[in-house]
Amino acid sequence: MTPYSKDFPVSWEELHRNARALSWRLLEQGPWKGIIAITRGGLVPAAILCREMDIRLIDTICIVSYGVDEATGASMKQGDLNVLKGVEGDGEGFILIDDLVDTGRTAAKVREMLPKAHFATIYAKPAGKPLVDTFITEVSQDTWIRFPWDMEYTFSTPLADRQPK
Ligand SMILES: O=P(O)(O)OC[C@H]1O[C@H](OP(=O)(O)OP(=O)(O)O)[C@H](O)[C@@H]1O
Numbered sequence: 001m002t003p004y005s006k007d008f009p010v011s012w013e014e015l016h017r018n019a020r021a022l023s024w025r026l027l028e029q030g031p032w033k034g035i036i037a038i039t040r041g042g043l044v045p046a047a048i049l050c051r052e053m054d055i056r057l058i059d060t061i062c063i064v065s066y067g068v069d070e071a072t073g074a075s076m077k078q079g080d081l082n083v084l085k086g087v088e089g090d091g092e093g094f095i096l097i098d099d100l101v102d103t104g105r106t107a108a109k110v111r112e113m114l115p116k117a118h119f120a121t122i123y124a125k126p127a128g129k130p131l132v133d134t135f136i137t138e139v140s141q142d143t144w145i146r147f148p149w150d151m152e153y154t155f156s157t158p159l160a161d162r163q164p165k
Pocket residue numbers: 038039040041042063064065066075078098099100101102103104105106107128
């Protein structure tokens with residue numbers, strides 16, 4: 001059983017607007033030495049942030065957690081965290097960026113790895129929110145966020161036809 005009962009599709013425009021809003025907030029809290037993107041979800045937000053904030057030093061923490069749900073093809077089940085690549089140091093002066101915080105497990109792991117980094121996300125759910133230093137939009141815990149890079153234009157079934165007959 002998935003704990004997600006709501007779908008929250010995010011367009012490229014909305015994502016871009018929110019990432020720029022996050023850039024404004026982070027610029028006020030600088031200066032920054034660089035950005036560390038948590039792959040893969042943090043990569044697009046990192047690209048927007050480093051452009052807006054004129055940051056040229058970009059690194060990654062490569063971490064895998066959510067696997068694919070075999071029944072639906074959806075990526076909704078969290079397994080063990082697997083760190084494929086870390087970074088040196090304690091993160092002081094660096095922004096650690098991810099697309100979202102959900103349960104907070106990924107956030108707790110990267111904070112342990114880089115305790116002095118400033119952890120920022122675009123979206124935050126209540127369980128993970130206390131682990132984030134700066135975020136833009138809160139969504140409920142039972143919401144699954146769909147990012148533009150995970151979607152394509154396709155036919156949408158009218159709501160009335162989705163009711164059980
Ligand atoms: O707060 P949590 O419950 O730990 O979930 C948040 C993490 O889950 C997603 O990444 P995912 O592991 O799906 O990998 P991806 O970024 O490569 O898509 C998202 O990008 C966050 O990194």
